[in-house]
Amino acid sequence: MAQTGFGRRYFKAFVSGFFVAVPVTVTVLDRLAYVARVEGASMQPSLNPDGESSPDVVLLNRWSVRNYHVQRGDIVSVLSPKNPQQKIIKRVIGIEGDFIKTLGYKNRYVRVPDGHLWIEGDHHGHSFDSNAFGPVSLGLVHGRASHIIWPPSRWQRIEPSVPPDRRPLLNWDRAAEDKYDDD
Template identity: 55%
Template sequence: MFLKSMFKSILIGLPVGLTLLDTVGYVARVEGISMQPALNPEAKNMDYVFLSRWAIRDFSVKRGDVVSLVSPKDPNQKIIKRVVALQGDVVSTLGYKTQYVKVPDGHCWVEGDHTGHTLDSNTFGPVSLGLLNAKAIAIVWPPDRWQQLEAKLPAHRRPISMPV
């Protein structure tokens, strides 16, 4: 009787759990220093963030959002960056092949907060919105770092022009 009950719980729980992870969100560890000081301010301690898949289900992101995406350089790697510019925006680049880039339709420009210590759009260019897989909502670990992640953009990284 116990085994039958346990099997039934697993049979129901597993699909429900996987569906929640796939559509709602999950917790992930942030590695590296590319998002300092917002994430991992001390290199020895890693932050864990709640990544909401639901928040970007229609690919609506705004400037300043911290997002998780598939790396355009390595499809087996997920990276976390801040959205700096949206489609139609003109952004001043930091070492990209051209000084200014107009972000094409269906794309965004992402950067790490730790300028000079990050591989981001300044390396690989505008990113297709289809590569985004979640929005970082909050730091959930360690407890002394519990906080929501605000959609903020440093003044010096604002797009030069934005569509009206």
């Protein structure tokens, strides 16, 4: 008889814990952060420097992009503009208002429109990025890679950086502000 009471209490505790844990976990994954395995060579050497033999796993911070505050150099996860079923991870090269010198896009120079980003892989010869499909809407961004969490030998925070040869030529919005500030 005592055994039955113990079993019921155990089951009741398990069920109540389950009904608390599931919504909390879903909320964390939906609003705060989640992990993703990075596949492919497009972000080498920053991510996956050893190739497919040891893929990096990154923490994607959803909270930091909730208001579309993305800066140059951030590595972001984006829904592919060509295949919405696929997520891609690339570096932000240009933000709205920037003039970008492209690498094989249909126009040699592009002004990034409002509400868009210019994203590129670090390994240009192996990347399907804005040079193929143009500027990407901020609405497609769903996370910023903040840390490499696997393999343990590569544990580190990911700092935003833009290679010197890929920096924007000019930010039109800021240039216009500077012009009016001088008056």
